[in-house]
Amino acid sequence: GExxxxxxxxxxxxxxxxxxxxxxxxxxxxxxxxxxxxxxxKGPQFxxxxxxxxxxxxxxxxxxxxxxTVKHLSLQIAATQPGDSAVYFCAERQGAQKxxxxxxxxxxxxx
Amino acid sequence: DAEITQSPRHKITExxxxxxxxxxxxxxxxxxxxxxxxxxxxxxxxxxxxxxxDTNKGEVSDGYSVSRSNTEDLPLTLESAASSQxxxxxxxxxxxxxxxxxxxxxxxRLTVV
Numbered sequence: 001g002e003x004x005x006x007x008x009x010x011x012x013x014x015x016x017x018x019x020x021x022x023x024x025x026x027x028x029x030x031x032x033x034x035x036x037x038x039x040x041x042k043g044p045q046f047x048x049x050x051x052x053x054x055x056x057x058x059x060x061x062x063x064x065x066x067x068x069t070v071k072h073l074s075l076q077i078a079a080t081q082p083g084d085s086a087v088y089f090c091a092e093r094q095g096a097q098k099x100x101x102x103x104x105x106x107x108x109x110x111x
Numbered sequence: 112d113a114e115i116t117q118s119p120r121h122k123i124t125e126x127x128x129x130x131x132x133x134x135x136x137x138x139x140x141x142x143x144x145x146x147x148x149x150x151x152x153x154x155x156x157x158x159x160x161x162x163x164x165d166t167n168k169g170e171v172s173d174g175y176s177v178s179r180s181n182t183e184d185l186p187l188t189l190e191s192a193a194s195s196q197x198x199x200x201x202x203x204x205x206x207x208x209x210x211x212x213x214x215x216x217x218x219x220r221l222t223v224v
Contacts, residue, residue, distance in 0.1 A: 034212045043201050043215030044154070089153065091212075097142045097161065097205055099213060101154040
């Protein structure tokens with residue numbers, strides 16, 4: 001079946017550097033994508049979303065890029081901070097309201 | 112403030128017992144979802160509901176059931192708990208519309224012994 005996946009399960013970056021987390025999706029009909037952050041012991045938290053009619057969307061210190069040609073999604077975090085340590089999931093909308101989640105990437109910040 | 116709450120936070124039960132996990136939201140969202148989270152599998156959809164009296168099966172629905180008698184609640188029942196159902200369970204809700212993400216609860220950690 002079609003699924004959303006991630007290129008790397010773990011990512012380690014230096015504090016202050018930029019982080020890039022990647023995601024591949026296979027359903028070319030998907031029109032809405034979301035990034036979630038999950039801290040230990042908590043539920044996933046919405047970070048940023050993007051519709052398929054956009055290539056880029058920016059939030060506070062975060063940017064999501066969508067490349068529909070190669071079905072690739074990325075999350076960029078600027079000036080990574082210790083509080084950014086978490087597991088990050090991309091999700092793809094399938095059906096009216098149903099989201100399919102990727103496996104997750106664990107982001108670790110080195111001091 | 113509106114919120115989505117799950118209870119209990121932790122539960123230990125024995126194999127074969129019926130268990131119900133509660134999910135209550137005050138967002139007035141029509142759409143509610145149950146996911147389980149296991150290492151190596153990410154979040155997998157169990158059941159979901161688009162409104163009162165509506166329920167639908169997700170990709171891992173065997174052994175689980177839900178009912179939706181009002182907007183606020185979507186309880187998840189494990190009819191006969193199995194060790195394979197040891198997991199962390201998350202409930203989520205979303206409003207109608209094509210550009211909204213989910214709001215998740217804090218999760219219930221269920222251990223079946």
